[in-house]
Amino acid sequence: MAAGPELLVADRAGVRTVTLNRPHRRNAMTWAMWRELADILRETGDDRSLRALVLTGAGGAFCSGADISVPDARHPMDKLRIFTDLALQLHDLPVPTVAKVTGVAVGAGWNLALGCDLVVATPAATFAQIFARRGLSVDLGGSWLLPKLVGLQQAKRLALLAETIDAERAEALGLVTWVIASDEIDAFTEDLAARLAAGPPVALAQTKALLNEGADLTLREALAGEARAQGVNFATADAPEAYAAFAGKRTPRFTGAWSLPPAGGEKGNG
Numbered sequence: 001m002a003a004g005p006e007l008l009v010a011d012r013a014g015v016r017t018v019t020l021n022r023p024h025r026r027n028a029m030t031w032a033m034w035r036e037l038a039d040i041l042r043e044t045g046d047d048r049s050l051r052a053l054v055l056t057g058a059g060g061a062f063c064s065g066a067d068i069s070v071p072d073a074r075h076p077m078d079k080l081r082i083f084t085d086l087a088l089q090l091h092d093l094p095v096p097t098v099a100k101v102t103g104v105a106v107g108a109g110w111n112l113a114l115g116c117d118l119v120v121a122t123p124a125a126t127f128a129q130i131f132a133r134r135g136l137s138v139d140l141g142g143s144w145l146l147p148k149l150v151g152l153q154q155a156k157r158l159a160l161l162a163e164t165i166d167a168e169r170a171e172a173l174g175l176v177t178w179v180i181a182s183d184e185i186d187a188f189t190e191d192l193a194a195r196l197a198a199g200p201p202v203a204l205a206q207t208k209a210l211l212n213e214g215a216d217l218t219l220r221e222a223l224a225g226e227a228r229a230q231g232v233n234f235a236t237a238d239a240p241e242a243y244a245a246f247a248g249k250r251t252p253r254f255t256g257a258w259s260l261p262p263a264g265g266e267k268g269n270g
Contacts, residue, residue, distance in 0.1 A: 083108070
């Protein structure tokens with residue numbers, strides 16, 4: 001898809017890589033960039049040829065948050081609606097998402113990474129919920145993400161003290177999935193995204209949704225959701241393909257194709 005020079009988009013083998021490209025500002029995002037990123041995510045979710053998303057930053061940084069040095073006449077509430085749209089687009093995206101963090105991830109930039117399903121970081125990566133130092137409260141979903149990931153007390157420590165932590169500490173807290181050497185992270189992330197892209201797209205989308213929603217449900221509600229999801233999975237070609245591949249001792253080729261005949265039969269009669 002077309003994108004501006006400050007957001008680079010590359011599609012390859014079912015994987016979309018979006019690179020924040022303002023290295024002179026440590027990839028601090030203007031409001032136009034936040035809005036454009038939300039549009040990119042929306043289009044990604046609508047494109048069935050895309051099976052995974054990697055979000056990263058150029059020039060040795062991930063994202064240092066919103067660039068408040070760029071004048072913008074919009075009302076603050078209008079700006080925050082852009083954040084709301086972006087956070088929901090990322091959370092609801094049906095494809096698996098990976099944040100590749102090679103440097104600073106600060107404020108909304110860190111919460112952008114936390115909104116991804118998996119986070120890969122180099123040992124040089126650093127993280128901070130910097131909002132309190134700026135006289136602000138957390139945004140871009142941080143108030144929801146942090147307690148779910150680290151528990152309420154650790155979330156309060158990170159947000160109220162605005163401490164900077166390194167990749168090792170972030171991994172120990174469960175805020176980073178893997179810490180990978182800087183000369184290996186590109187190959188590691190490429191392989192990870194390829195593995196995700198090769199998975200059953202409908203089943204992965206449903207698993208992601210079930211896990212996202214499960215913490216807010218009772219066990220009975222979660223089980224009911226699982227049952228409904230499995231009914232959808234059995235209606236795709238992927239479940240039979242998985243069994244056939246297992247029997248044939250080969251790698252399955254998942255497509256997410258719908259295997260049920262159209263309503264009314266082949267003639268399309270209502």
